[in-house]
Amino acid sequence: MDTDIPIEEIDTREGHLKLIFIHWNLFAFRAWDGYRRVGRGAVMLNLNDVTGEQLMGSDVQHQMAYLGERSDTFKNWPSDEASEQVQVYDPESEILVFVYSRDYKPGGEPHVYRLEHGTSLAPPDVFDKYNS
Numbered sequence: 001m002d003t004d005i006p007i008e009e010i011d012t013r014e015g016h017l018k019l020i021f022i023h024w025n026l027f028a029f030r031a032w033d034g035y036r037r038v039g040r041g042a043v044m045l046n047l048n049d050v051t052g053e054q055l056m057g058s059d060v061q062h063q064m065a066y067l068g069e070r071s072d073t074f075k076n077w078p079s080d081e082a083s084e085q086v087q088v089y090d091p092e093s094e095i096l097v098f099v100y101s102r103d104y105k106p107g108g109e110p111h112v113y114r115l116e117h118g119t120s121l122a123p124p125d126v127f128d129k130y131n132s
Contacts, residue, residue, distance in 0.1 A: 005018055005019060010047060010050075010101075010102065011047065011101040011102050011103060013111070016045075016097075016099045016101075016111060016113065017113065017115075019045075019060070020045075020095075020097055020113065020115065021115075021120075023060055024117075024120045024121075024126075025120075025121070025126050025129075025130070026060065026061055026064075027043050027064070027095055027097060028095055028117065028120070028121065028122070028123040028126040028127070029123075029126050029127050029130055029131075030043050030061075030064055030066055031043050031066065031091065031095040031096070031097075031123050032091065032123035032124050032126065032127040033066070033127060033131075034066025034067075034068050035068065035091045035123070036127075037066075037068065038066070038068030038069070038070040038071045038074075039068045039069045039070045040068060040069050040086050040087070040089075040091065041066055041067045041068030041069055041071065041074075041086060041096070042066070042067060042082065042085075042086060042095075042096040042097060042098045042112075043064055043065070043066055043095060043096070043097045043098070044064065044065050044066070044067055044097075044098045044100065044110070045063055045064050045097060045098070045099045045100065046063050046064075046065075046100045047063065047099065047100060047101050047102050047104075048100060048102055048104060050063060050102070067098075069086070078098060078109055078110055079109040079110070079112070081109070081112050082098060082109075082110065082112050085112055085114050089114050091123060092122060092123065092124055093116055093117055093122050093123070094114055094115060094116050094117070094123075095114075095115050095117075095123060096112070096113070096114050096115075097112075097113045097115065098110040098111070098112055098113075099111040099112075099113065
């Protein structure tokens, strides 16, 4: 898989999905670890003020956080769609990602992606592989 994402694609659905699947293990690890610690929730990816180079390097993990329903900072989900997806996703086989694009404005809604592991390792398996 090509790992370069042209800067003009970073804020597109295709760019978001490419980034998530390139770094599937990182997202799946963060999702399962967060689920274990603070319950159902999502990996949040903040693309504000980043460049394509940062997105493809190890810095991607610094642009992510997990928000779970038992998180100390939890107030509410950022949209009705996000709230609905948090309730129905299967944390053992799927991850939920909220992407805040570079053009995100406070009070706006993130892009919400509910993704199944497919041929990649499921979130608990990724966690076990890298946590042992």
